[in-house]
Amino acid sequence: MLTRRIIACLDVRDGRVVKGVQFVDIIDAGDPAELALRHAAGGADEIVLLDITASHEGRATLLDTVRRTAEQLFIPFTVGGGIRTLSDAAAVFDAGADKVSLNSAALQTPELISAIGAEYGSQAVVIAIDARRDAQAQDAVRSARVFTHGGRRDAGRTVVDWAREAELRGAGEILLTSMDADGTRAGFDCALTAAVSRAVNIPVIASGGAGTVEHFRQVFTDGCADAALAASIFHFGVSSARALKEQLAAQQIPVRLPC
Amino acid sequence: MVTVVDYKAGNLTSVLKALRFLGADVGVATHPETLATATCIVLPGVGHFAATARLDQSGMTQAIRHAIARGVPFLGICVGMQWLFAGSTEAPDQPGLGYFSQQVTRFPADHEKVPHVGWNQLEFAADSPLLQGVSSGEYAYFTHAWRAPVTDQTIATTRYIEPFAAACQHRLVCGVQFHPEKSSVVGLKILRNFLEMSTC
Numbered sequence: 001m002l003t004r005r006i007i008a009c010l011d012v013r014d015g016r017v018v019k020g021v022q023f024v025d026i027i028d029a030g031d032p033a034e035l036a037l038r039h040a041a042g043g044a045d046e047i048v049l050l051d052i053t054a055s056h057e058g059r060a061t062l063l064d065t066v067r068r069t070a071e072q073l074f075i076p077f078t079v080g081g082g083i084r085t086l087s088d089a090a091a092v093f094d095a096g097a098d099k100v101s102l103n104s105a106a107l108q109t110p111e112l113i114s115a116i117g118a119e120y121g122s123q124a125v126v127i128a129i130d131a132r133r134d135a136q137a138q139d140a141v142r143s144a145r146v147f148t149h150g151g152r153r154d155a156g157r158t159v160v161d162w163a164r165e166a167e168l169r170g171a172g173e174i175l176l177t178s179m180d181a182d183g184t185r186a187g188f189d190c191a192l193t194a195a196v197s198r199a200v201n202i203p204v205i206a207s208g209g210a211g212t213v214e215h216f217r218q219v220f221t222d223g224c225a226d227a228a229l230a231a232s233i234f235h236f237g238v239s240s241a242r243a244l245k246e247q248l249a250a251q252q253i254p255v256r257l258p259c
Numbered sequence: 260m261v262t263v264v265d266y267k268a269g270n271l272t273s274v275l276k277a278l279r280f281l282g283a284d285v286g287v288a289t290h291p292e293t294l295a296t297a298t299c300i301v302l303p304g305v306g307h308f309a310a311t312a313r314l315d316q317s318g319m320t321q322a323i324r325h326a327i328a329r330g331v332p333f334l335g336i337c338v339g340m341q342w343l344f345a346g347s348t349e350a351p352d353q354p355g356l357g358y359f360s361q362q363v364t365r366f367p368a369d370h371e372k373v374p375h376v377g378w379n380q381l382e383f384a385a386d387s388p389l390l391q392g393v394s395s396g397e398y399a400y401f402t403h404a405w406r407a408p409v410t411d412q413t414i415a416t417t418r419y420i421e422p423f424a425a426a427c428q429h430r431l432v433c434g435v436q437f438h439p440e441k442s443s444v445v446g447l448k449i450l451r452n453f454l455e456m457s458t459c
Contacts, residue, residue, distance in 0.1 A: 002371075002379045002419055003398065040443070045378055074277055076400060076441050093270045098441060120270055121306020123374065123402040172402070173376065201368075203376045226377065256378040256398045259443070 003254045004220045005227035006241045007046040007205060008039035012081075013053050015061045033068040040075050043242030043259040047073060048101065048175070048229060050128075051081030052150075058082075063095045070096025078126055080175075084109075089116045093124070101126040101175055104148040107155050107162070110169055117170035126205075127166040128175040131159040131192060141191045151179045159192065160199045167200045174200060175229065178208040185211025190223035197224035205229050213247045220253050260284040261454060262297035264319060268310035274303045274336065277440035281451050291322035297331055299457035304337020304438065308363070308405065309350035311342045320356065327358070332431040332457030340427065340434025341407060349405050358432055363407050366420055374404040375419045381437075381445075387414040387428050389435075389452050397445045399425070399437035406436060431457065 010017045012032050036047045051062045079092045080101025089100045116125050130147045137143035146155040146162050163174050176196050178189035188209045197204040203226035206219045210230035219225045245255040261283045278285045314320045335343050342355045347363035366373045383395040406423035409416050417425035426435045439446035
């Protein structure tokens with residue numbers, strides 16, 4: 001049976017893992033390569049590395065980080081952050097990534113999705129969407145909007161529309177982050193995740209809000225998520241992916257065990 | 260030495276890394292001449308079946324056909340496995356190698372999401388040295404929308420909507436639909452088994 005994936009996410013800045021709490025407070029949590037291997041050994045099904053380095057010099061650091069991380073990592077490895085062109089993507093693939101995650105660059109240049117897909121396959125293109133509900137709207141889920149620049153800029157379109165367009169242009173997966181839930185540890189935005197998951201025929205990875213095992217169970221059932229991503233709950237020894245999956249399996253969620 | 264075929268489509272890095280991690284002496288073939296002396300061959304997976312046209316154009320198809328006839332062990336991964344079949348509805352004008360006579364077809368729509376992405380179980384259908392040390396029911400990582408039918412040469416099936424060929428083998432020609440290079444300990448065992456089958 002196809003299992004639900006637990007994906008460990010590493011937010012990296014200047015070669016170090018950090019984790020934003022609602023994208024603001026930053027806490028240093030270690031070396032990305034070391035943490036990626038630790039998560040893989042701990043039973044994670046996949047690793048996502050999101051680079052939030054702003055500087056140009058940071059790009060070289062990122063490629064070195066990707067190379068070191070990929071060296072002994074034999075589970076799927078996605079890299080995102082600052083990938084704006086086909087050649088940016090090529091450098092990240094050459095360094096050992098299996099998939100790239102595109103966010104604002106795909107909104108600005110949607111052709112980038114098909115360009116990378118043509119070269120590396122659709123499965124290698126993940127579209128990351130930072131979503132925020134419109135509290136004023138009647139249907140806060142259907143009208144949830146796409147944001148860029150760490151949640152500061154409204155991209156001017158709804159999440160469901162953009163997810164559909166990304167799929168049509170050849171995206172392989174959607175990584176949906178709820179800006180409202182991110183960092184709260186109060187649970188995923190299940191309604192929004194379900195709306196996107198039903199709107200597309202490609203896997204949807206839910207992100208933002210993980211705090212307890214129950215949150216994961218909910219997003220895999222009510223949220224129709226194919227995978228769920230978590231960062232901070234793993235870093236500080238609260239739980240491992242294996243422990244999480246054992247508890248999910250006990251509640252009839254299909255997961256990869258033993259792992 | 261294990262020779263990995265580079266046909267300028269997709270990403271070789273993960274396959275090379277996994278083989279090197281296992282201690283294999285790894286070479287990359289970009290020209291058919293390189294395959295004339297190969298002692299075992301790996302054809303990695305790519306996104307689209309049409310990309311295998313480059314194997315025909317470069318003369319690689321003929322070189323692989325000759326190598327297989329010489330008894331050189333061969334492992335096709337993902338589209339590399341699909342290419343062993345007669346062809347795929349993904350690119351109807353592009354013939355496969357035809358080592359296995361069936362057609363590769365797309366998962367039926369309207370049941371589950373297509374592509375099939377993630378970790379799914381291998382259910383053993385026959386004894387094979389390729390699967391030694393792995394247990395039926397263990398997981399491998401898949402990402403594909405087309406799949407090969409279950410046949411007499413299927414050594415492991417996987418169920419998604421319906422059972423399909425997850426791994427096939429006839430003599431020293433093997434194919435796996437999943438990505439052993441991304442399937443953690445299980446995948447590395449299968450790659451090691453292939454290297455041992457072929458003493459590469």
